[in-house]
Amino acid sequence: MSKTEHSSDQGGDRDGGPHAPRRSLKMYLRFAAMILTGMVVMYWTMFAGSWEWGHIRWSESRLFMALTMGGAMGLVMVAWMLNMYRNPKANVAVVLVSAVLLGGWHRPGPQPGDRGRQRLHASHDPAPLAGHHEVRAGRYRGHQGL
Template identity: 40%
Template sequence: MRKYAGFGLMILVSTLVMLGLMYLNVYRAADVHFSQTRLFMALIMGAAMAVVMLAFMRTMYDNRRANVGILVGSVAVFGLALWLVRSQDTVGDVAWMKAMIPHHSIAILTSERAEITDPRVRKLADEIIASQRREIAEMEALIRDIRRNGSQGTAVLAPHPAGDRPG
């Protein structure tokens, strides 16, 4: 059973490493905030990795009962994390903004550093940089205000339809 403890530790450490790696492409370190969505995605990747690794190393891990337990547990973690990432049921105002800040920061990094040659695309990229910086500053201010003064709303507000594209 010791090798199974090692397997579990390897999956746990790898999942935490993947969570950290998801922040490497932010524009600046100050834009790194804990994100439930990124945690859910790391859990999805860790669960999938456990299944793949177990399948490739089945001769090394030969306890059928333990293997079935790992597979069932991995499928359960995968399913729960997928539901959480798709539903966003645990993500409230502050958690949403803390997830969006790194996302916006990535848009700044890619828009600023891409090798853009078309002036129309450069104009769009510059507009994205300006809007993302403005929105990051607004979200940081809102986070501070909500933490200090509380939320101004109590009911979940439905999103405005934004002309979503089909598919």
């Protein structure tokens, strides 16, 4: 294989030439496709522990986890492949998008003064519900200490 064939297989823009920007764009689009494919695979992999087909349904939490992992994967991959991806502006864009994916999707839990959101969170937790039903039935004795 000649030197020019090898460099075009890598898709790099080291040798310059008239087609270097197009190869560079193609490399970054391929990088984005790798990250997107990884996020889709990660989303569906999270259903691996499901025992019934009925448990496999849309999950916003799993989507947020897949996006977060995609951001981490983008940062790790661009860091390991900086010698292949030599466009500084595109690298900064990859890092910024990855950072947004990594940290921009986290929703805070209920705050101390947010009673409505606290009730929403508590409605999914069986322990407070059990305590609530015990209070209503008159069987709740409070915290007994250790």
